[in-house]
Amino acid sequence: MTNNDILRRIRYLFNYNDDKMISLFKLADYDVEKEGLLAWLKKEDDPLVVEMTDVELATFLNGLIIEKRGKREGPAPIAEDPLSNNMILRKLKIALDLKTDDILELFESIDKKISKHELSSFFRRPDHRSYRPCLDQYLRNFLNALQTQYKNKLNE
Numbered sequence: 001m002t003n004n005d006i007l008r009r010i011r012y013l014f015n016y017n018d019d020k021m022i023s024l025f026k027l028a029d030y031d032v033e034k035e036g037l038l039a040w041l042k043k044e045d046d047p048l049v050v051e052m053t054d055v056e057l058a059t060f061l062n063g064l065i066i067e068k069r070g071k072r073e074g075p076a077p078i079a080e081d082p083l084s085n086n087m088i089l090r091k092l093k094i095a096l097d098l099k100t101d102d103i104l105e106l107f108e109s110i111d112k113k114i115s116k117h118e119l120s121s122f123f124r125r126p127d128h129r130s131y132r133p134c135l136d137q138y139l140r141n142f143l144n145a146l147q148t149q150y151k152n153k154l155n156e
Helices: 003-014 018-027 034-041 054-069 085-095 100-109 116-122 136-155
Strands: none
Touching: 003 034, 003 054, 003 136, 018 034, 018 054, 054 085, 085 116, 085 136, 100 116, 100 136
């Protein structure tokens, strides 16, 4: 998955408009122009698409955490570079205040089984012996499950 794809999926998931997206970047002390945002949101086959860097996506996710959970005491979090799928999954978990069981239920809701041990391996330090990289398919399935859950809530 590309950073641009993840940004588009999150935008669609929460039904954010351009101004809201820009405000999330501002929460993480990053200024982005509307033209820059729109260039990131273009489809991959568009010749005017601009690849979003890991730092830019991490900054957006930090802004999402601040929006959903509030600003914490102390210095602002530093945007990671490089940004792994494991870090993206962790940031979404924090932003949405999800517990392990919540994530397991999300995967089950789209008929994708994942064990508790497998999930916990994604949240370990990379130097831990039980660490496993979160592959694109897991992140994609997680975002699909979130999308299904949020769209169902909106339709209730």
